[in-house]
Amino acid sequence: MALSALSVQDRIGEFRLVSLVGTGRHCEVWEGVDDDRRKRVALKILLPDFAKNREQIALLRHEYSVGRGLDHPNIIHIDGINTHRNLLYLAMELFAAQNAKQMLLHDGVEGIAHLVQPIAEQAAAALGYLHSKGWVHRDVKPDNFLVTREGDLRLIDFALAERRKGMLGKLLPGRSKIQGTRSYMSPEQIRGQGVDHRADIYSLGCVLHELVSGKPPFTGQTTQDLLTKHLRQAPPPLEAAGRDVTTAFAELVRQMLAKNPARRPRHMEEVHRALRGLQVFSRIPAPPSAR
Numbered sequence: 378m379a380l381s382a383l384s385v386q387d388r389i390g391e392f393r394l395v396s397l398v399g400t401g402r403h404c405e406v407w408e409g410v411d412d413d414r415r416k417r418v419a420l421k422i423l424l425p426d427f428a429k430n431r432e433q434i435a436l437l438r439h440e441y442s443v444g445r446g447l448d449h450p451n452i453i454h455i456d457g458i459n460t461h462r463n464l465l466y467l468a469m470e471l472f473a474a475q476n477a478k479q480m481l482l483h484d485g486v487e488g489i490a491h492l493v494q495p496i497a498e499q500a501a502a503a504l505g506y507l508h509s510k511g512w513v514h515r516d517v518k519p520d521n522f523l524v525t526r527e528g529d530l531r532l533i534d535f536a537l538a539e540r541r542k543g544m545l546g547k548l549l550p551g552r553s554k555i556q557g558t559r560s561y562m563s564p565e566q567i568r569g570q571g572v573d574h575r576a577d578i579y580s581l582g583c584v585l586h587e588l589v590s591g592k593p594p595f596t597g598q599t600t601q602d603l604l605t606k607h608l609r610q611a612p613p614p615l616e617a618a619g620r621d622v623t624t625a626f627a628e629l630v631r632q633m634l635a636k637n638p639a640r641r642p643r644h645m646e647e648v649h650r651a652l653r654g655l656q657v658f659s660r661i662p663a664p665p666s667a668r
Contacts, residue, residue: 382425383407389420389461392468403433408471418456422466436536437465443512443535444469451503453523453531472531477588478519486591486620490662493588495528498652500581503532505645508574512538515572517580518561519587541573559600560593564608564636574645575638581648582633582641589626589657590618594634608636625655 383405387394392409398419399406409420427433437458444455444467454470477496480489500522507514514521515537523531537556557566563579565572586594594612597603612634615627629651635641642648 383422389422389464389466390459390468392418392420394420403427403430404437409468417471418468419471420466420468422464425464428463428465434465437467439538440534440536441467443538446510447507449503449506451499451530451532452506453533470531472523474523474525474529474531476520476533477522477524477584480524481519481588481591484665486589486618487662488665489588490620490658491664492524492528493585493657494652496522496524496530496588497585497657498649499528499530500532500584501645501649501652503530504574504577504581505649507532507538508541508577508645511541513541513572513574514538514577514580515566516557516561517577517584518558519584520558522584539572559603560595562604562607563638565638567604567607573638575641578633578641578645578648579635579638581645582630585626585630586612586615586634589615589620589622589630621658621660623656623659626657629655 383389383394385394385396389407389409391411391413393412395408395410395417397405398408403424405422405424407420407422408417410417421437423433423437441455441458444453445457448454453472456468456470458465458467460466475483477489480492504514504517512535514532514535516534521532521534523533557580561580561583563572563576566576583593583595590613595603595606595610597606612631615622615630616624629642629648633641633648642651
């Protein structure tokens with residue numbers, strides 16, 4: 378993994394680096410502060426090894442072009458994009474929280490059971506808003522939802538977002554290739570077909586299944602095995618998770634995971650309304666501290 382050699386107290390543009398939040402293959406995320414405005418932000422900085430990589434530059438710029446037009450309480454706010462000593466970076470809302478994947482791995486299904494309902498409702502609300510603006514996220518997964526211990530959520534990472542079918546908009550070069558995260562990809566993404574908002578509905582169904590059962594609906598010994606299951610195999614019933622999952626919630630997730638997009642809920646707003654009208658569990662779980 379490439380390292381940026383950045384350190385605490387270094388400056389990126391007008392921001393002083395405070396702490397490293399996370400590191401990925403192509404970027405580091407830092408907490409930064411503008412001392413003059415007393416404003417704290419998150420800085421997503423492209424690593425030096427990719428400073429001249431056209432694809433990674435295009436993805437980061439695309440993430441900005443999508444995010445700058447979004448204004449929703451459950452979507453991370455992106456402030457701007459700039460370059461400092463050849464390092465391209467995004468400045469965005471600082472939201473101090475783990476992502477849902479980290480939370481699940483750390484606390485287990487029992488430890489986050491009390492958060493599933495608010496996570497589900499806010500995730501659907503955020504994605505419904507994104508769709509209303511003409512975008513499909515295309516990489517819906519637990520890693521892309523930041524969640525506080527109180528259940529406040531932000532949707533992040535718009536690098537793979539694409540205009541919905543029928544919407545006018547410039548797409549990134551090479552967008553026809555299969556992109557996404559395999560454990561959460563819709564059948565139409567796997568086939569390399571054009572996607573619309575229903576692909577995100579499928580992926581969110583995979584996320585909700587994992588938050589309740591502890592694992593995505595499909596796993597495989599090989600990549601091909603996993604993708605074949607997405608294409609052909611029925612998901613295991615959520616009721617089998619044995620954690621007081623209601624029939625209504627299990628049925629909604631089953632519909633979201635339909636292989637044929639036409640058999641899924643028509644819109645994310647429909648998913649959101651359904652989630653607000655049902656309970657995930659027949660017995661409302663208490664937070665771990667209250668047990």
